[in-house]
Amino acid sequence: xxxxxxxxxxxxxxxxxxxxxxxxxxxxxxxxxxxxxxxxxxxxxxxxxxxxxxxxxxxxxxxxxxxxxxxxxxxxxxxxxxxxxxxxxxxxxxxxxxxxxxxxxxxxxxxxxxxxxxxxxxxxxxxxxxxxxxxxxxxxxxxxxxxxxxxxxxxx
Amino acid sequence: xxxxxxxxxxxxxxxxxxxxxxxxxxxxxxxxxxxxxxxxxxxxxxxxxxxxxxxxxxxxxxxxxxxxxxxxxxxxxxxxxxxxxxxxxxxxxxxxxxxxxxxxxxxxxxxxxxxxxxxxxxxxxxxxxxxxxxxxxxxxxxxxxxxxxxxx
Numbered sequence: 001x002x003x004x005x006x007x008x009x010x011x012x013x014x015x016x017x018x019x020x021x022x023x024x025x026x027x028x029x030x031x032x033x034x035x036x037x038x039x040x041x042x043x044x045x046x047x048x049x050x051x052x053x054x055x056x057x058x059x060x061x062x063x064x065x066x067x068x069x070x071x072x073x074x075x076x077x078x079x080x081x082x083x084x085x086x087x088x089x090x091x092x093x094x095x096x097x098x099x100x101x102x103x104x105x106x107x108x109x110x111x112x113x114x115x116x117x118x119x120x121x122x123x124x125x126x127x128x129x130x131x132x133x134x135x136x137x138x139x140x141x142x143x144x145x146x147x148x149x150x151x152x153x154x155x156x
Numbered sequence: 157x158x159x160x161x162x163x164x165x166x167x168x169x170x171x172x173x174x175x176x177x178x179x180x181x182x183x184x185x186x187x188x189x190x191x192x193x194x195x196x197x198x199x200x201x202x203x204x205x206x207x208x209x210x211x212x213x214x215x216x217x218x219x220x221x222x223x224x225x226x227x228x229x230x231x232x233x234x235x236x237x238x239x240x241x242x243x244x245x246x247x248x249x250x251x252x253x254x255x256x257x258x259x260x261x262x263x264x265x266x267x268x269x270x271x272x273x274x275x276x277x278x279x280x281x282x283x284x285x286x287x288x289x290x291x292x293x294x295x296x297x298x299x300x301x302x303x304x305x306x307x308x
Contacts (some may be wrong), residue, residue: 012197016225047232051224108196118194 159211215242
């Protein structure tokens with residue numbers, strides 16, 4: 001069973017230096033992208049692979065297959081990435097041990113409105129964050145490790 | 157004419173166009189796509205797609221700032237797998253590269269050729285002043301020596 005070091009919400013998933021910083025901070029050596037559209041698209045997955053630093057593993061999986069991938073990943077030190085809190089709520093309800101979720105990037109969309117600074121959230125996403133908090137998960141807004149983290153429970 | 161799209165974080169793309177036009181005057185078929193904090197990534201990718209595809213079969217060269225970052229990832233999506241579109245992506249954009257892109261396309265309709273010219277311009281545009289001065293001094297004294305003693 002892989003060790004889950006970090007669960008991060010970012011609608012850009014892996015992008016540039018942000019990932020490198022979080023890998024260093026967490027000590028992770030394996031990224032698991034949990035995202036149904038990306039898992040179904042070989043080309044997008046191959047673009048994403050180019051952003052992964054040398055020596056770091058990458059798997060891209062659907063929400064449904066993720067628990068199995070995590071269970072089978074031996075002693076990988078994993079960083080999980082998803083586009084929204086709902087994915088982590090689903091994983092938690094499927095039995096994956098998630099203790100902390102950090103919100104790193106949620107940009108604007110039609111359903112979303114301003115949540116905190118540049119973080120936007122839809123009513124559904126706010127409910128998902130509430131549900132995670134109710135399950136005892138520590139949910140914070142934390143863009144980069146050098147920023148301070150803001151617990152979302154204060155904002156919901 | 158091949159279209160040129162500059163896609164970057166923040167206002168870098170706008171700055172590069174501004175500097176290019178200061179040197180070369182106003183440019184046609186030069187599009188900018190800027191990703192600003194809090195922007196919708198879906199809208200950014202869509203704007204990028206529209207900017208590149210507006211040039212139709214003439215094709216487009218997308219110049220992005222940082223490999224692996226969102227402008228690059230979006231541009232890669234538009235370019236598609238090799239051989240599927242007339243769109244190419246070169247990252248690590250600099251002013252010499254934008255200048256090369258808008259000038260070299262006047263002499264070619266081949267997107268791959270344009271991409272190569274732009275990459276070469278980027279790389280040869282990077283040098284250290286003193287190193288270059290010394291390199292030239294050495295090269296010119298070597299040329300003088302050969303001229304005075306062609307068989308020596």
